[in-house]
Amino acid sequence: MRISSRNQLKGTVVSITRGPINALVKVDIGSGNHVSATLTAEAVDDLVISEGSEVVALFKATAVLIGVEE
Numbered sequence: 001m002r003i004s005s006r007n008q009l010k011g012t013v014v015s016i017t018r019g020p021i022n023a024l025v026k027v028d029i030g031s032g033n034h035v036s037a038t039l040t041a042e043a044v045d046d047l048v049i050s051e052g053s054e055v056v057a058l059f060k061a062t063a064v065l066i067g068v069e070e
Contacts, residue, residue, distance in 0.1 A: 005053055005058040005060045007058065007060070008057070008058055008059075009027075009029045009056065009057045010027050010029070010054070010055075010056050010057075011027060011028050011029040011035070011054075011055060011056075011057060012027065012048075012050060012052060012053070012054055012055070013027055013028075013036065013050065013051055013055055014026050014028045014051065015025065015051060016044060016049065018044070019041070021040065022038050022039065022040055022041060023035050023039050023040070023041050023043075023044045024036055024037075024038055025038075025039055025044065025049060025055075027055055027057055032060060034036070035057050037057065043058075
C-alpha cells in the first residue's frame with residue numbers, strides 16, 4: 001500500500017473498547033507512548049484488528065493545536 005500521509009507510527013494494538021457504533025483502538029508506539037483512534041466497529045472488523053495486531057497509525061491534519069498549562 002502506498003499512501004500520501006508522511007506522519008506514520010508503527011505500533012501494536014493494546015486494547016479495543018467497543019461501543020455499539022464505534023471502537024476506541026489504543027496503540028503502543030514504543031517507549032511507553034500510546035496513541036488512540038476512534039474507528040467504526042465495522043472498520044475494526046473489516047481490518048481484522050485485535051489486541052496484539054501490528055498496525056500503522058497514519059496522521060493527516062490540516063491544523064495542529066498547541067496548549068500550555070497555566
